[in-house]
Amino acid sequence: QVQVVESGGGLVQAGGSLRLSCAASGRTFSSYSMGWFRQVPGKEREFVAAIRWSGLNIYDADSLKGRFTISRDNAKNTVYLQMNSLKPEDTAVYYCAATRGIVISRAENYNYWGQGTQVTVSS
Numbered sequence: 001q002v003q004v005v006e007s008g009g010g011l012v013q014a015g016g017s018l019r020l021s022c023a024a025s026g027r028t029f030s031s032y033s034m035g036w037f038r039q040v041p042g043k044e045r046e047f048v049a050a051i052r053w054s055g056l057n058i059y060d061a062d063s064l065k066g067r068f069t070i071s072r073d074n075a076k077n078t079v080y081l082q083m084n085s086l087k088p089e090d091t092a093v094y095y096c097a098a099t100r101g102i103v104i105s106r107a108e109n110y111n112y113w114g115q116g117t118q119v120t121v122s123s
Contacts, residue, residue, distance in 0.1 A: 002026040002098045002112045004034075009094060009117030012086055020081040020117060022096030030074040032112075033104045036081045038092035038119075045095070049081060050104040059105050086121045093118050 008020040022034065035050035049060045049070035058070055067086075072079040079096060094117050097110035104110075 002029060002032055004096045004098055004112055004114040006094065006096045006114045006117040009119045011120045011122065014086060014088055014121055014123050016086050016121075017082070017084045018086065018119060020083065020094055020096075020119075022079045022081075022114060024077045024079070024098060026077075029077040029098075032098040032100055034070075034072060034079040035097050035099065035104055035107075035110060036068075036070060036079075037095045037097060037107055038090075039095065039116075040092045045107045046092075047105045047107065048094070051079065052104070083119070086119075088121045088123045091119060091121050 003025040005023050012018055031053050033052050036048040037045045038048050039045040047061050051058050051070045051072050055072050067084050069082040096114045098112040099110040101109035
């Protein structure tokens with residue numbers, strides 16, 4: 001079992017940057033693929049990015065490529081989401097999640113979720 005806790009959210013002006021962190025507990029963290037999703041009220045949870053346990057395969061939402069970067073440090077049991085050139089439409093609660101599934105771009109394939117961290121981008 002894995003527990004994940006997100007941090008690093010906050011208020012930032014448009015064009016700014018934030019780095020989200022997701023700290024995971026459990027000795028088997030390195031065997032899980034990790035994903036970031038985001039959600040705004042009234043909308044479905046949206047895929048942002050995911051990374052395989054090996055770190056070799058990274059998947060990004062097409063609309064976010066070039067601005068968001070996912071990475072992981074298995075030695076620290078942590079996955080990161082670097083967000084650059086932030087826009088007001090990036091405002092959402094960002095969630096970190098863990099899975100041993102194959103298709104890692106779908107929220108329903110994730111077993112373990114954090115509580116989320118709020119990101120607010122002002123115009």
